[in-house]
Amino acid sequence: MAVLVGKRAPSFKAIAVLGGEFEPDFSLDRYLGKKHVIFYFYPADFTSLCLTEILAFQERLADFEAKGVAIVGCSTDTHFSHYTWLQTPREQGGIQGVTYPLVADTTKTIAANYDVLGGHYDYNDAGEMTFIGSPLSYRGLFLIDKDGIVRHQVVNDGPLGRSVNEALRLVDALQHYEQHGEESPADWEAGKNALRSTSSASNYLDKHTAR
Template identity: 70%
Template sequence: MAVLVGKKAPSFKATAVVDGEFVEDFSLDQYVGKQHVLFYFYPMDFTFVCPTEIIAFQDRMEDFKRKNVAVVGCSVDTHFSHWAWLNTPRDKGGIEGVAYPLVADATKTIAKNFDVLAGDYDYNEEGELVFIGEPVAYRGLFLIDKAGIVRHQVVNDMPLGRSIDEALRMIDALQYFEEKGEVCPANWEEGKEGMQATHEGVSNYLASH
């Protein structure tokens, strides 16, 4: 699996559903210079763990907005599938009320470029082109700064839901570093002290704790 941290996030243009409307040629490039981006993948529409995550992000949207962070989801489904799911009530297994962008990656190229696709095409012994593995994305999450650089990534296997609190904590840590120039030690949370990235700074921090 590729480590994209420190590299420019792969660029793409695709159709997304944003607040119930189709948006063609949607791209993360629109956020460069303006906002941090939390870009995440989920395996598939109309499944079980996925709506809990998608709705959990929506439920914390005010927290992300206060931090000037755009949240964008993506799966290998079509935009028509996204739209249908968004128009399905939550008590019927849907994600009605989710307003942030959901990108359609029906070609699987976005998941492939972010290296979260849970399989790949190959030839079998009969020379037939087949898909080995599962043609969906793992639960990848990428925190991208205003310059378009990936600063944090985590990839979960499909049965393992992610923590929205941890995603917000990493945003706080990145923005603290960008503002203060201090690094964030283990278990750092908003409101806690950082430390200087020097031997003296580390020693002083450890001595005070």
Template identity: 55%
Template sequence: MNTTLIGKQAPNFTASAVLNGKDIVQNFTLEQFKGRKYVLLFFYPKDFTFVCPTEIYAFQEKKKDFEYRNVKIIAISTDSEQSHWAWLQIPKEKGGIYGVNYPIVSDINKTISHNYGVLSGDWICNEEGLMKSTGELISYRGLFLIDKEGIVRHLLINDFPLGRNINEAIRMIDALQYYEKSGEVCPANWIKGKKAIQASHSGIIDYFSS
């Protein structure tokens, strides 16, 4: 059975989130951006950890590059919105993520992570009929590029120790937007400004013979 989200509507959610690094809201939705913006949705395992802040700050440093491309960055973990808020108040040199101002969503019920296929661990029912977890129920490092129609066009899921390349996320956005504008497809290692391929047999021949 094909369970990938590629080419499908991104699962909507309504959840608590911290906006602008300080404001807690209760009804943050993905759907609000449909028809208006692309979304770069990324999951990370835990607040107050080691690899996670390097990624969170790396996305913040490139925030203007994403905004230039009409992309909304949204982060999610299974921590509470209060945990997110507390981490956001702590300076970088003390292990916090102060200064990050894109939305950080709380998936405290694990449902968003489950629906996107990035939740580690599992629930099982033992012989006594009691539910128990196997492994820690937190998010892998999932990344999803969602177009303006709400369709997932790219995804990447890393294990916990493996941080992501933010420039690669930008490259994929450029490739998607170039394809939408020109109808040409983007070959391996394509970057903005380089030659693409016309979506026809002759176009492929022209590309590889050039």
């Protein structure tokens, strides 16, 4: 598993579905210098656990937007699959009403570059290249700052859903550090006391982060 923290988030251009429309050259670069980004991967459209996460982010979208954070989802499904799921009412297992972008990683290169693609290529006994495992993404989540640097990442296996509250807590922690230079101790939440940063590891990382 690649550790992308402290490195520039891998760039890409792909088709996304946003506001009921296809965007052929969607890129996270649109947020550079403007917003923090929560970029998350989910395994597949029309699956029950993925549905809960996608809707959970939508339900808290206003909270993220108030903090200047964009939410972007991604799976290896096609943009047609995304669109169909977005048009399906929630009472029928759909995600109608989701307003943030869903990226279609049909080539699986985005998931591979973020190192969240399950399975791997190998050769069989006949010398033919085959894919071993399931070519779906794990539940990866990346918090990217305004400079395009990954500041937090977490990757769950397929059966393990993520916490939107924890994603918000990490946003608060990062923004508090950016604004006040104070570090967040264990289980820190906004409004609680933080630690004044001196010559700690965080200062070292700031100086040596790929900008």
